[in-house]
Amino acid sequence: MRITRESIPHAEESLRCLHLALPTFEGGLHRHGHFELTWIERGHGLRWVGDSVEPYFDGDLVLVGSDLPHLWASRGVQPPQGCTATVLQFAPDWLQRCGLPELKAMAPLLALAAPGVAVQGSTGAEVQRLLSRLPGLSAQRRVAVFIEVLDCLLAGRADLRALSASPHSAPTPVRGGGAGPQRIDKVLNWIEAHLAEELSVPDAAAVAHVSPAAFGRYFHREVGKTFTAYVNDARCGWAALRLIQGREPIAQIAQSCGFATLSNFGEQFRRRYGLAPRDFRAGHVDPVRGHLPTPQGQ
Structure with missing residues (x-):
């Protein structure tokens, strides 16, 4: 897709x-x-x-x-x-x-x-x-x-x-020809559709039809951040939403949003929102009228 x-x-x-x-x-x-x-x-x-x-x-x-x-x-x-x-x-x-x-x-x-x-x-x-x-x-x-x-x-x-670090609105063709501008589109939609699953660089490179060795540079050039950072941002955003919406156990949210361990989830979440997941949830009683902290670096 x-x-x-x-x-x-x-x-x-x-x-x-x-x-x-x-x-x-x-x-x-x-x-x-x-x-x-x-x-x-x-x-x-x-x-x-x-x-x-x-x-x-x-x-x-x-x-x-x-x-x-x-x-x-x-x-x-x-x-x-x-x-x-x-x-x-x-x-x-x-x-x-x-x-x-x-x-x-x-x-x-x-x-x-x-x-x-x-x-x-x-x-x-x-x-x-x-x-x-x-x-x-x-x-x-x-x-x-x-x-x-x-x-x-x-x-x-x-x-x-x-919102974005930079526009990155016009993907540049990958050397060697082919439908370069369409490749990053496929990767971004693949990430959105499979966010809860294990997302590896080799699999992402296969979606983009580039080698795993070249994929990291290609993704950063087209999107403005590394593949891992982009995936973790998306997973933390999804987790923030679920922390506010319900009372699921935090460990369950971490696993459902694609984090392999609770400790990694806590580290990534604090890096982006400046709060531990538990403190973030405690500070957001009313999700409609409340205010979400601005993710760090934006």
Whole structure:
């Protein structure tokens, strides 16, 4: 399975606006040439954006850069009313195509958002308020609200937290030819689909069709971190979600999330969240309104 290259048709509108109402958010990692602003109104699970994997809950708000792999995957028991999200998609040259000189000042925002940014604090609350106005509006009024959203994001850029270490949005072909750009897509989706299993470098190299000796350099170049670090980040994010969602024994969570030993899980988790798993769980009584610690190094 490789990351789907999604086509976004909206020939008669410069801005694509979607309101999703589903039992769960499923599917695989995918990418497209458009920027995407996603607001999770209701739902929880794991969010994959570039080289970042973190839990998400109601109110999650993220601006994803062009060609950045991303996925919101439901995990655990979902709300009985189902999961809902509002999604805005727009071309990277949207500001230039509008031709309005007043919008040129917003160009730095898109550069800032290239690696994907989580919108937090008062800026996140204001953007959610603006997005809630979109249902039922005409296409022209949606554009007007969208300009307000961009202005709000630019003014509140102190509330934007980068998710990926760097965009890594254009995979480079592996020497020797072949479908180089598609190889890393296959590996990332393979990791997502088999996160609880043993994930070895030889197996990952086979998925990418490169030698085990060359795989480490290849993965780091395309993703921005080592294979082991990426897998451990994803497993710790999944474990953080489960620590908050239920009362499973910590040893059981560690094993279910792919860690061979409880001690290794504790070490990896503290390295990313600055807390032992037990302390992390004790500090998060309300997962919907609570605040997750920012993973270390992000």
